[in-house]
Amino acid sequence: MKELRKKYVIGTHVMFYEIEIYKEFINGLINSTSDIANKDNVYIDLCLNCTQFIEKLDTTKINMKDISKIFNDGVKKLRDSGLNNIDTLEVYDEMYFHTDYRRNLNYKYCNKVDFIIWGETDSFMPKEGLEAIDRLSEYTDSIDEYRYIMCFSDRKMWDSSWDATVHTDYESHIFVDGENAHLHPKQAKSRMSIEEMNQINSKINDFDFRMISYTKIDGSNLVISSELIKSGVNIPPVMLYNDDEGFSISYNQLYKDNIKQFVCKNLLKVHARRHPNKRMYVLNEDNEFSFGDKKGSGFNTFKRLSQENIQMLHSGKGKFYEYKDLKKLI
Numbered sequence: 001m002k003e004l005r006k007k008y009v010i011g012t013h014v015m016f017y018e019i020e021i022y023k024e025f026i027n028g029l030i031n032s033t034s035d036i037a038n039k040d041n042v043y044i045d046l047c048l049n050c051t052q053f054i055e056k057l058d059t060t061k062i063n064m065k066d067i068s069k070i071f072n073d074g075v076k077k078l079r080d081s082g083l084n085n086i087d088t089l090e091v092y093d094e095m096y097f098h099t100d101y102r103r104n105l106n107y108k109y110c111n112k113v114d115f116i117i118w119g120e121t122d123s124f125m126p127k128e129g130l131e132a133i134d135r136l137s138e139y140t141d142s143i144d145e146y147r148y149i150m151c152f153s154d155r156k157m158w159d160s161s162w163d164a165t166v167h168t169d170y171e172s173h174i175f176v177d178g179e180n181a182h183l184h185p186k187q188a189k190s191r192m193s194i195e196e197m198n199q200i201n202s203k204i205n206d207f208d209f210r211m212i213s214y215t216k217i218d219g220s221n222l223v224i225s226s227e228l229i230k231s232g233v234n235i236p237p238v239m240l241y242n243d244d245e246g247f248s249i250s251y252n253q254l255y256k257d258n259i260k261q262f263v264c265k266n267l268l269k270v271h272a273r274r275h276p277n278k279r280m281y282v283l284n285e286d287n288e289f290s291f292g293d294k295k296g297s298g299f300n301t302f303k304r305l306s307q308e309n310i311q312m313l314h315s316g317k318g319k320f321y322e323y324k325d326l327k328k329l330i
Helices: 016-033 064-080 098-109 129-142 160-165 194-201 226-230 243-255 297-315 323-329
Strands: 008-015 042-049 085-091 115-118 149-153 209-212 222-225 261-268
Touching: 008 016, 008 098, 016 042, 016 064, 016 129, 016 194, 042 064, 042 098, 064 085, 098 115, 098 226, 098 243, 115 226, 129 149, 129 261, 194 261, 222 226, 243 297, 297 323
Parallel strands: 008 042, 008 115, 042 085, 149 261
Antiparallel strands: 115 222, 149 222, 209 261
16 A cells, blocks of 8 residues: 555546446546555545536436436445545536636645646546656655646557657557547557556556656646646636646746656556547437537537637737627527
8 A cells, every 4th residue: 555645636527428437437536546545645526517508418318316316426436435535516507617627626726735636537547646646746856846747648649749648558559540540449549448557557667757848738637736836827717628728828838948747658547538438418419439520519619719719819819708708609
């Protein structure tokens, strides 16, 4: 059992249509904390989002009461595993999305813990993850470095710009694109079990940390030092959808040539963006793998406005879109 030096929060936003994949996520969360002796050093924050401004629930398949029960059954399972510092939120009637949640999470916990971790329902954090962050912090503390981000490695990503974050076992794999790319087991979008991930990570003798002087963030299991949030880095409120890109912009604007992102190159996470239970129970939609071109017009409008806000953030020109603008358009 590992004794943690630092305190952590793992915060995750759960949309109602992710409730089936949420069950696996809970098992992954238990796995990632199973070897921790002092579980009181770990906070869990969960938000169940049942808003229907963009996607509507198909109530012929499931109702909100049942979704809430599954959500709270997962919370109970976490408590039964020894995780007691759990805070939950259920949202029903307001425009509130994962970008809002993560921005608020960063502020909520930056004075309570040492590191904030962005969980995702389609992702498993490695069992050794908290130990690795603790180990890295021993080094960074020793050199008086407290403001940085860190990520675990992934399987092969879609282009070479991501190679710095690819796990050593998958570096030589050539990405196979196409409509079945998500089925390739050596690629980041495909499904992988907790047991397979554990087996790969069990080969580690010591953690292989690398540092890059630029941001390469995919959002899942991103580790943020609380000192970085305290210094002013966070997701700008103009980000309606693109939380990871917004955070990266904020970090680069404030720190310019002093960016520090650590990558644990031999410690694998799973980020199954095309998990078959990723997007369930959406009315008039058959898109369980969550393909962007199969999502409704409301989602595409939502994403488009956020991307236009990004362009205005870079250019310094134009008035940002807000949720009131989104409401008018959908």
